[in-house]
Amino acid sequence: MQVPLSFEFFPPKTPEGAVKLRGVRQQLYAMRPEFCSVTYGAGGSTHEGTFGAVREILAEGVDAACHFSCIGATRDTVRAQLAELKAMGVKRLVALRGDLPSGYGIGGEFLYASDLVRFIREEMDRDFHLEVACYPEVHPQARSPEADLQAFAAKVNAGADSAITQYFFSPEAYFRFVDDARKAGLDLPIVPGIMPITSSMQLMRFSDACGAEIPRWIRLRLTSFGDDTASIRAFGLDVVTALCERLVAGGARALHFYTMNQAAATLGVLQQLGWQAR
Ligand code: FAD
Numbered sequence: 234m235q236v237p238l239s240f241e242f243f244p245p246k247t248p249e250g251a252v253k254l255r256g257v258r259q260q261l262y263a264m265r266p267e268f269c270s271v272t273y274g275a276g277g278s279t280h281e282g283t284f285g286a287v288r289e290i291l292a293e294g295v296d297a298a299c300h301f302s303c304i305g306a307t308r309d310t311v312r313a314q315l316a317e318l319k320a321m322g323v324k325r326l327v328a329l330r331g332d333l334p335s336g337y338g339i340g341g342e343f344l345y346a347s348d349l350v351r352f353i354r355e356e357m358d359r360d361f362h363l364e365v366a367c368y369p370e371v372h373p374q375a376r377s378p379e380a381d382l383q384a385f386a387a388k389v390n391a392g393a394d395s396a397i398t399q400y401f402f403s404p405e406a407y408f409r410f411v412d413d414a415r416k417a418g419l420d421l422p423i424v425p426g427i428m429p430i431t432s433s434m435q436l437m438r439f440s441d442a443c444g445a446e447i448p449r450w451i452r453l454r455l456t457s458f459g460d461d462t463a464s465i466r467a468f469g470l471d472v473v474t475a476l477c478e479r480l481v482a483g484g485a486r487a488l489h490f491y492t493m494n495q496a497a498a499t500l501g502v503l504q505q506l507g508w509q510a511r
Pocket of ligand 1: 271272273274275300301302327328329330331332344345346347365366367372373374375376380381384385387388397398399400426
């Protein structure tokens with residue numbers, strides 16, 4: 234069964250990157266995504282690039298979700314940016330705490346994403362559909378899985394409409410997390426975040442940083458391919474396609490792809506799933 238899709242991009246750093254991303258988006262639009270989202274550098278470091286890409290997506294006739302991180306921000310700056318997003322016609326936000334690069338003091342008036350969700354609801358009522366992040370394999374800074382589930386519940390109770398997970402390769406982790414959330418009375422959509430595999434080094438670096446687990450057998454297979462990019466991609470395509478099949482068969486009602494600003498890997502998975510442009 235084909236389910237609704239969303240695609241995530243990061244803001245391009247150069248004019249050439251922006252041109253390339255426009256082409257990538259057009260290729261992915263063929264799959265009629267429910268929305269496309271653009272990440273936001275914590276501390277506002279990508280403000281211009283993020284808002285620019287969001288503007289372009291809206292102008293291309295596609296619903297855009299702007300990621301919005303609050304760490305280091307003040308109520309005044311958040312208020313001003315929310316007004317700017319509303320004026321741009323943005324209707325959907327991914328409300329996050331974010332991670333400041335090391336060396337930055339924490340500062341700011343928001344400690345957690347739940348503070349941001351609460352603030353947005355207080356200030357803007359229901360002007361935005363609010364997505365939040367969640368972690369089937371537990372956020373790396375969480376005191377315990379239970380504490381992390383409570384942190385997720387705090388975001389939902391503060392007014393989140395739906396959630397997107399950190400990527401993972403063990404469907405059991407997702408199903409268990411959704412079960413635990415339902416038992417805790419959280420009935421919002423919990424959409425799996427899917428990371429296509431295109432490069433071993435990049436995947437391992439990201440996974441170490443964000444706490445996503447690469448199962449040993451996948452790590453070993455990837456390592457064994459060395460620099461053989463074609464084999465890494467073919468193996469990655471099989472692994473991620475099988476993951477998507479399991480997730481949808483097990484009840485996932487939508488999928489969110491971390492595209493890494495590339496069309497081929499995501500489209501490869503969708504093609505292998507046999508999903509058509511809608
Ligand atoms: P929170 O929900 O605030 O949680 C952060 C940590 O604090 C967790 O360990 C949680 O258990 C703990 N916690 C929460 N509330 C409490 C409390 N009351 N008491 C004690 N502990 C608490 N990062 C970016 O910089 N830009 C992006 O665009 C971006 N997009 C993302 C999109 C998705 C779908 C995902 C899954 C992650 C994204 N990230 C992004 C990464 C994210 O910013 C980091 O994972 C960050 O460390 C946590 O953000 P959060 O919103 O989940 O934080």
